[in-house]
Structure formats: C-alpha cells, structure tokens
Amino acid sequence: MGSWYGEKSAPVLLGGEAHRNRLKITTSQVSSLAPELSGRWNKARRFSIAWEMLRQVRPSQWVSHRALLPEAQSIYQQLDQNPQNHLQVLFIYPHS
Numbered sequence: 001m002g003s004w005y006g007e008k009s010a011p012v013l014l015g016g017e018a019h020r021n022r023l024k025i026t027t028s029q030v031s032s033l034a035p036e037l038s039g040r041w042n043k044a045r046r047f048s049i050a051w052e053m054l055r056q057v058r059p060s061q062w063v064s065h066r067a068l069l070p071e072a073q074s075i076y077q078q079l080d081q082n083p084q085n086h087l088q089v090l091f092i093y094p095h096s
Contacts, residue, residue: 065089 014023033041064087067075072091079086 062088063090066092068092068094 012025017023032038033046064085065075067089069091075086075089075091079089
C-alpha cells in the first residue's frame with residue numbers, strides 16, 4: 001500500500017523476490033474514477049461498497065496493539081526487539 005508521493009520518487013524493488021514470486025501490482029485512484037465508470041460509480045456507491053467490504057474483512061481482527069501517540073518510541077522499540085509479538089499496531093491520536 002502506498003500513498004500520494006507527488007513529484008517525489010518512490011522506488012520499488014522489483015528484482016529477485018518480485019520476479020520469482022510473480023508479484024502483481026494493482027493501483028487505484030481513490031479521489032476520482034475512470035470516465036467510463038463514473039456514470040455507475042458515484043461517491044455514495046463507492047463508500048457503500050467500501051464499508052461493506054470492511055465489514056466482511058473485519059480488519060480489527062488483526063490489530064494486536066493500540067497505543068497512544070506519546071507511546072510511539074516504546075512501541076517502535078518493541079517492534080525492533082520482538083516483531084513476532086506484534087501483528088498490527090494502531091496509534092491513537094488524542095482528541096484536541
């Protein structure tokens with residue numbers, strides 16, 4: 001998963017592992033649709049499908065840790081020392 005990089009380079013290593021494992025790269029554009037789909041896929045329909053898929057996948061099942069942002073240093077140390085104990089860490093941003 002990646003994000004918008006603008007004009008910056010985002011190198012992706014597509015050598016040995018990618019070649020041997022026949023990795024496939026799929027890209028998407030979330031803020032707009034291809035013109036040929038825009039008539040059928042309005043924003044409301046896209047959100048509806050996305051939420052339905054999230055309900056089916058239940059991504060929270062893979063969250064092993066939640067931590068407040070001020071705990072980030074400790075969490076990163078734990079990830080470095082015992083990565084096998086962490087499946088997915090979510091940082092919780094305090095409300096202002």
